[in-house]
Every structure is written in C-alpha cells, then in structure tokens.
Amino acid sequence: MVPKASFGSYYGRPVVKASPWQADIPAYLFLGGLAGGSSLLAAGADLTGRPGLRRSCRVTALGALGVSFAALVHDLGRPARFHHMLRVAKFTSPMSVGTWILTAYGPLAALAALSEARDQLPRPLRTGLVGRALPGAGSAAGVLAGVLAPALASYTAVLLADTATPSWHDARHHLPFVFVGSAAAAAGGLGMVNAPLRESGPAQRLAVAGSVLDLAASHHMESSIGLSAEPMRQGRAGAYRRAAQALTAAGALLAAFGARRSRAAAVLSGAALAAGSACTRFAIFHAGQQSATDPRYTVQPQRERLDAGRPVRFEGPAEPA
Amino acid sequence: MTSFANRLFGPLDPATEAGYLDPPTRKGFFTDTSVCIGCKACEVACKEWNAVPEDGISLTGMSYDNSVGLGASTWRHVAFIEQPSGAREHPGEESASFRWLMESDVCKHCTHAACLDVCPTGALMRSEFGTVVVQNDVCNGCGYCVPACPYGVIERREGPKDEPAVGLAQKCTLCYDRLKGDLEPACAKACPTQSIQFGDLDELRVRAKGRVDQLVEAGVSDAQLYGHDPRDGVGGAGAFFLLLDRPEVYGLPPDPVVTTKALPQMWRQAALAAATLLVGSLAAFVERRNR
Ligand code: SF4
16 A cells, blocks of 8 residues: 655646547557567468468458557547658657558558468469469568567557656556567467467467466566556556456466367457457556546655655756757 | 757757757746736737637636646646645735735746657657747647646647647647747736746746745745756756745646656667567477477
C-alpha cells in the first residue's frame, strides 16, 4: 500500500491531459504485436519446413495488419490526412518511427501472405512468371518481415512511455518486455489454433515463453513503479488486468501440458492466450488514462522530489546562451 | 554551438537548434500573478484575435473560473483560488484572513517541447522566435501531443466536423501572426495591470528576478518564479510565472520534465525487448533431439 499523502491541486482538476485515444489504440497494440509475432513464427516455419504453420501465421499477420491500419486511420482527428505521417521521420516521435516500421513491414508481410494464394490463381497465371516467382518472393519477403517484426512488437511500448502520462512513462523500463511477451503469447496462441497439431510445437513453445515473460515483467513492473502502479489495479484497468492474468496463466498452463496432445486443448489454450494478450493491452491503456485523470499521480511524485531537495535539473556544464 | 547531449535536455536556444540561421531574440511571456486582478481581458483578447470558438458557457462553481483550464479552445486561462487564510496579500499589510490568488495560464513554449518532439507529421514546429506553433494544414489529429505535454496544455479540438480546426491539435501560438508584424500578443496588449509582460526572454528573466527579490524583501515570502530556470526539466519555459503559492495550487505541475529526456533509455529498453523476442522465436524452433 502506498500511503496517502496530502497534496495540493486546483479544484481536483487533472494536471496533464489524458490521450484522446479510443479503443482503436489498445486494439492496435494487440494486433501489431500479434502481426509481429506471427511473422516471426511464419519465417521460422518457412525455414524449417512447416508449411501448415507458415501459411496460417502469414495469413494471421496480414489480417492483423489490415485491421491495425484501419484502426490507426480511424483514430485520427482527420483520417483523410493519414499520409501526413510520411512527411517526416523523427526518432523523438515513436509514432513516426512506428509509421516507418509499418511502411517497411506492411508490404513484406502482405507479399508473404499473398504468395500463399498461388494455388488459387487461374492456371495461366499460376504456371506463368508470376506463379513461378511467387513462392521464392514470398519466402524472401517473409524472412525480411520476420526481421522487422520484433521492432513492430516492441516500439508500441515506447509509444505509450514517451508521454507525460504517469503510469505509462514510469513503466518505461518494463513495458517493452510486457509487450513482446504479450505479442509472443498471442501469436503462439493463434498459431496453435490454426496450425496442424504436428507442426505446432514452435507455436506452443513461443506461447508458453511469451506468457511467462508477460506475467513476470508485469509483476516486476507493478512492484517497482510505486504510486504509478496503483491505477493498474483500479477501475477498468484493474478489471482488464485481472482478466489478462487469469486468461494468460490458464492458457499457458493448458498450452504447456495439453496442447501438444489434443487439438481441442490447443484451440482452447490458444484462444485464451490471444484474449489474455488483448486484455493486457487494454489494461495498460486504461491504467494510463486513469493516471492522467487524477492529479495526484502527477503532483505527488514531483512534490516529493522537490521537498527532498532533488528537483530534476540539468547538471552539465553551463552553455553560453 | 550546442552539444548533442543538450538536444533532449538542458539549456539551449531552441530557434538555433531548430536550424534557423541568425534568428531574432527569443520571445516569451513573464506572467506576474501578484498584480493579476482576474479581469479575464487576456482570455477575451485571445479569443477575439485568434478566432478561438466558445469553450462552454456553464457555471462551474470553481470561484470565478468558468473556463476550467487550458485546452483546444482556451489558450489563456485565468485561475481563481480563494484562500481562507494566508500570507499577507500586499507588502506591509497585516496578515490577511483571506486572500485571492489569480493567475493567467498559457502554453509554456518549452525549450524542450514534448508536444513538438513526439509530433509524427511535423505539424508542430519551432518558430524563429523560439515559440511552438501548430500548423493547421499539416496536423492530422493523431493526438500524440496531448498526453505528451507535461503541463496538460495542448488538446485536440472536438465538435462538429465542419467547424474550424475540429480534429486538430490546438493551443496558444504566442500570436505568431502578430509577432511577424512586430506587434505584441493580444493577451499582453489587453492586460490592464501588466501582469502579462511580453518581450525578449533574457530581459524578462532579469526583470522577473528583480520583481521576486522586491516581493520577498517586502515580506511576501512565498513569492517564487516558476519556469524561469534554463536548467529545469523542460530547459526553461518561454512563458514563465511569478507565483504566490506552490505551483500545484494553481494546477501547475511542481517539477515538470520533458518526457523525451528519457528517450535514449526508452529506445534501449525497446531494443533489448525486441532482441529478446527475436532470440526467443528462434529458440522456439529448436527441437529436442531425443524425441
Ligand atoms: S507547454 Fe505543452 S503544449 Fe506548450 S510547448 Fe510545452 S509541451 Fe508544448
């Protein structure tokens, strides 16, 4: 328990503003992670000769990517101007970095998935140049997408952390690990759901390891960020968090002990893990929103460091103005 | 020349840093709340000049404050605080049993502006005067600047889609258009008590130091400058204040820090996590041999 300290405020009004983002953004956090994790599994499946796992993961990645794109555009105040993101490239803006990651990753993931449709092509196309080039192009694109995928799965943590929202910024050390763990759990889970049982070993191992990382990093995060952990346990954030923990833990246990033996167990645990991953993202999202709405989370830590004589000040050498 | 280390944190001249060759001296506001009379002329002048729409017409019950706080359609905001007992209101007076605090708040035009740093379109830009301005024709309303600002200033304007600037991030421009025409910003022009002073930032800082020393000497021991120090968490604010109580009493963060100060650390953690995922995924394909 963090002791309640008195602090001043202006009629209890928030000091920082909560983001204007709606459900689109936590949904994207989930789907971006799912796409990234799936591309990694697909690339591995391709290189190790698991066509069933490869195909399903490529399709999952493209589907998640498509919905992500729609969500990101929909969330804008001026959706018709989404392409203004491509005017600049700024490393101080995780959203700009993410735009460029998606711009590079998207076409590769799409090409990898489309190459799976080769057999559905009309015969002249299938036996022509396009049809013959498609598998090789799909493999190359798939491996490159896999190389970019870890960045896609982890940058979204910086997207949230690079704000003045207390519960996001204070979680900056841990959030990337929570997010990649969550991405691995979701992608492994859906891989288990969609791939044939005899090929789903890597998906199952990724799912279990991802769940463990998600749960461990979340636990570590909550025990080390002090007051900013409080909103994670309250309100909507708390409800999502409890659901995320239950689904992820149950899904991981089932994946570890049943999913290689029975198809039903694989589907059930995979679905639980994907749902758990989505809940993790919604929990973190709402924790941040809640922490921004109550001035205590902004004022109290700042007041404490001021009163302790440790304000944040530049200590470097004086610069001539 | 500024060292690279200072580009995310620490003192620097923002216009030079942004690439202007030979920019004019940095402009800013010094808002001396000790002489504010709460007339709201600044709020009105700002709305008139900048054609800022109405921001709600209900009564809040927060003393005389009905505009509540800075936002997309409130670029100057006068805070009213009624303190039942407090320090002496004027030098030389006996301790008063009641005092008013009034403060006209505004965008701080930070040296290290988080809103500008995180903007993914380049819509938020640094002007030659060292101020921070939204370009309405570029902004696509992603909303990232809103949670990034450590003072809760900038906001996306909501409302019917056909009204001006709806869906775009909006805030004080320090009257960029007036500055280019050699005029002072509308709020400073309208302020009848010179609580809002506009000018060269260096000069304002000197003036503010003189004023706070004068007040402290006269016995107003709580008088303090806020946002004047180029070594603070945002590299010094372009709009700074003289306050008569703790910042949080006025709804200001007591020790704000630009979020991008931690950027190298954040990207490092993300890279480590990405590497973890990559290695983990590769490991997932390693089969135990004796199966
Ligand atoms: S106060 Fe907020 S909106 Fe104004 S320049 Fe600083 S970060 Fe940007």
